[in-house]
Amino acid sequence: MGLIVQKFGGSSVANAERVMNVAKIVTDTYKQGNDVVVVVSAQGDTTDDLIAKAKEINENATKREMDMLLASGEQISIALLAMAIQSMGFPVISLLGWQAGFSTNSVYSAARIRKINTDRLKMELGNKKIVVVAGFQGLNDKEDITTLGRGGSDTSAVAIASALQADKCQIFTDVDGVYTADPRKVKNAKKLQEITYDEMLELATLGAQVLNNRSVEMAKKYNVELEVISSLNPIPGTIVKEVAKMEKMLVRGVTKDTDVARISIVGLTDVPGIAFKIFSKLAAKDINVDIILQSVGRNNTKDIAFTVSKDNAPVAIQALRDLPFVDEDLPIECDTDVAKVSVVGAGMETHPGTASKMFEALYNNDINIQMISTSEIKISVLIDAKDADKAVIAVHDAFLGA
Amino acid sequence: MGLIVQKFGGSSVANAERVMNVAKIVTDTYKQGNDVVVVVSAQGDTTDDLIAKAKEINENATKREMDMLLASGEQISIALLAMAIQSMGFPVISLLGWQAGFSTNSVYSAARIRKINTDRLKMELGNKKIVVVAGFQGLNDKEDITTLGRGGSDTSAVAIASALQADKCQIFTDVDGVYTADPRKVKNAKKLQEITYDEMLELATLGAQVLNNRSVEMAKKYNVELEVISSLNPIPGTIVKEVAKMEKMLVRGVTKDTDVARISIVGLTDVPGIAFKIFSKLAAKDINVDIILQSVGRNNTKDIAFTVSKDNAPVAIQALRDLPFVDEDLPIECDTDVAKVSVVGAGMETHPGTASKMFEALYNNDINIQMISTSEIKISVLIDAKDADKAVIAVHDAFLGA
Numbered sequence: 115m116g117l118i119v120q121k122f123g124g125s126s127v128a129n130a131e132r133v134m135n136v137a138k139i140v141t142d143t144y145k146q147g148n149d150v151v152v153v154v155s156a157q158g159d160t161t162d163d164l165i166a167k168a169k170e171i172n173e174n175a176t177k178r179e180m181d182m183l184l185a186s187g188e189q190i191s192i193a194l195l196a197m198a199i200q201s202m203g204f205p206v207i208s209l210l211g212w213q214a215g216f217s218t219n220s221v222y223s224a225a226r227i228r229k230i231n232t233d234r235l236k237m238e239l240g241n242k243k244i245v246v247v248a249g250f251q252g253l254n255d256k257e258d259i260t261t262l263g264r265g266g267s268d269t270s271a272v273a274i275a276s277a278l279q280a281d282k283c284q285i286f287t288d289v290d291g292v293y294t295a296d297p298r299k300v301k302n303a304k305k306l307q308e309i310t311y312d313e314m315l316e317l318a319t320l321g322a323q324v325l326n327n328r329s330v331e332m333a334k335k336y337n338v339e340l341e342v343i344s345s346l347n348p349i350p351g352t353i354v355k356e357v358a359k360m361e362k363m364l365v366r367g368v369t370k371d372t373d374v375a376r377i378s379i380v381g382l383t384d385v386p387g388i389a390f391k392i393f394s395k396l397a398a399k400d401i402n403v404d405i406i407l408q409s410v411g412r413n414n415t416k417d418i419a420f421t422v423s424k425d426n427a428p429v430a431i432q433a434l435r436d437l438p439f440v441d442e443d444l445p446i447e448c449d450t451d452v453a454k455v456s457v458v459g460a461g462m463e464t465h466p467g468t469a470s471k472m473f474e475a476l477y478n479n480d481i482n483i484q485m486i487s488t489s490e491i492k493i494s495v496l497i498d499a500k501d502a503d504k505a506v507i508a509v510h511d512a513f514l515g516a
Numbered sequence: 517m518g519l520i521v522q523k524f525g526g527s528s529v530a531n532a533e534r535v536m537n538v539a540k541i542v543t544d545t546y547k548q549g550n551d552v553v554v555v556v557s558a559q560g561d562t563t564d565d566l567i568a569k570a571k572e573i574n575e576n577a578t579k580r581e582m583d584m585l586l587a588s589g590e591q592i593s594i595a596l597l598a599m600a601i602q603s604m605g606f607p608v609i610s611l612l613g614w615q616a617g618f619s620t621n622s623v624y625s626a627a628r629i630r631k632i633n634t635d636r637l638k639m640e641l642g643n644k645k646i647v648v649v650a651g652f653q654g655l656n657d658k659e660d661i662t663t664l665g666r667g668g669s670d671t672s673a674v675a676i677a678s679a680l681q682a683d684k685c686q687i688f689t690d691v692d693g694v695y696t697a698d699p700r701k702v703k704n705a706k707k708l709q710e711i712t713y714d715e716m717l718e719l720a721t722l723g724a725q726v727l728n729n730r731s732v733e734m735a736k737k738y739n740v741e742l743e744v745i746s747s748l749n750p751i752p753g754t755i756v757k758e759v760a761k762m763e764k765m766l767v768r769g770v771t772k773d774t775d776v777a778r779i780s781i782v783g784l785t786d787v788p789g790i791a792f793k794i795f796s797k798l799a800a801k802d803i804n805v806d807i808i809l810q811s812v813g814r815n816n817t818k819d820i821a822f823t824v825s826k827d828n829a830p831v832a833i834q835a836l837r838d839l840p841f842v843d844e845d846l847p848i849e850c851d852t853d854v855a856k857v858s859v860v861g862a863g864m865e866t867h868p869g870t871a872s873k874m875f876e877a878l879y880n881n882d883i884n885i886q887m888i889s890t891s892e893i894k895i896s897v898l899i900d901a902k903d904a905d906k907a908v909i910a911v912h913d914a915f916l917g918a
Contacts, residue, residue: 171532197585
């Protein structure tokens, strides 16, 4: 018994049957004596459909009007879920983002939550109502609707859990937890009972799209215990918290990311500050650079290579071309046929053999490593895209057992 | 030049092309130097689709949640229209009902506007913005979304026009004005340049579904000049105002209403207060009674007949059966094969020959009159449904020329 925040994504409320399924989960939790706040996203493809409607009329509509448009999606979901809960005979009320007290800044389409005024939430919970809140949305100080950007409903849920000091924030999704690798690809992938915030952040960054990163960062900052759990099969999922049981695992997971482009410039004249100028230029264009490799070439030249997401590659190349020290005839190569494979685990920092064990597994499978990047809890390698699935299985087998 | 409120219904914004058409009308008005507030309804069938979604989940959802659901429809329309206006290069902002300052009472699904706080509207107009407002919706004093009921967007528009003391409130629709009869049925029907509020009210009540009645009542009360005008062909339409030019017309229009049921009880024992008891019982059931006919029957009995709308007929009959003085075996007849044909015109009160001219036209066409009802500006007759169209043409020809 306590206060539980439950978040359901768009696919969990995509149609009447699924809405009823969510209502069942929510009311079961309430029946066990808990106070329940439910955060929901827009149904299924609603957001995409609304975006398509907007584009038909104006490709360059202001974000203020886009937010006005998109916020209607969650409004539909909360009303329908409240109706479903009513049909089961439970007291319930739906609240829009602003009614639930979400104040944000004015960065439309990517607003940050400033604070949550919990008066209304507490009043409704005090009346023993199940409270259904529209995720993804808030109100700025002009009293205009804002949205938090894609995946924002996770953040809404964590923010409410933090503001109300909830006992747990359950993120319902279409997988039943966080796995050591993609279970559709790696047959021996194991579900984790617990994982730390930092590990979850690394996994999310690496393409395991279970939780929105901002929501994990916020959960870490405010120490909100998260649970990743399946809405179709709500058995215990994976708990995300500050300190996780180690379960004798050196690494928590193996992931691949194929949304990677490798850009290289070979033969830059070696003058001081080259790397600084390149990467500050890219930062100014809002391009996230991941793995960076710099080597001294021949004849007082330097080679620099780095990875960006595929859709950032053209902008990155243009940015490089605009630099005064990048000669017109200097070749800039872009390879999009690459993948990043990573192992993540807080246990790694105290086990020096991790990197070599990973490299050995790749070598045994004839997989060539193009670039390497390491952090305290992660080792990533860049390899040919065609080898990615094979590499994940090989590395997973090496660390987590065949 | 002045301040103009323009209202567009759901069919006027049903798709991208129509939204662009509305944007054209609005920006043309703005270009002429006017301040413009636009009130829009939900697109096309959006409201019906949302109701269907709700019914799939819960046939008996609370009206509070229905209003939460339905208000999303106008939210989509205002955002899309604002985007369309942006695409034409004009300054614009969309506002939800509550952002536009609509305070209502708490009768969900049929809320009444209490007041409009015009601060935000005035600020945006002061910034020379076209202001697009979601019709049909407001906020009660619990800060919950309410809706004004079907046709509520007309009321929203008139309320804004009144609150801002607008020079004109244009109601755009799919007809280009108010006609002396349904132009699809009566080939000589003429468009009226002007009509009084009272005449418009009678015509609306009688089934000419051009304007929502509450909006006309409000326009009359606050002396807001209305114009009924076509969104597809925005030439001058029909002006609705307190005193209209007479244009030498005795009557303004001839209408028919086929949503009528005639209920009769024959042979009630004549005790005092029978009529009072019958009609107060019906009023308690929220049933609007229109034409009433009471006659003394034989042997100290009374016959009472009255008309109600078709969907109210079963409830009305049950209510009669529940009365202690209505014997079980007393026959209650219900005839739904009837129609009401009416002539409306403020000029009628000073022309005693109107009724006889109408009856003559019907007699010449072999149409039998079942019931008659008159007011200062209206004469209605109840006839067989099969004669309705013939009657409208005959009466229209008699008064308004073949």
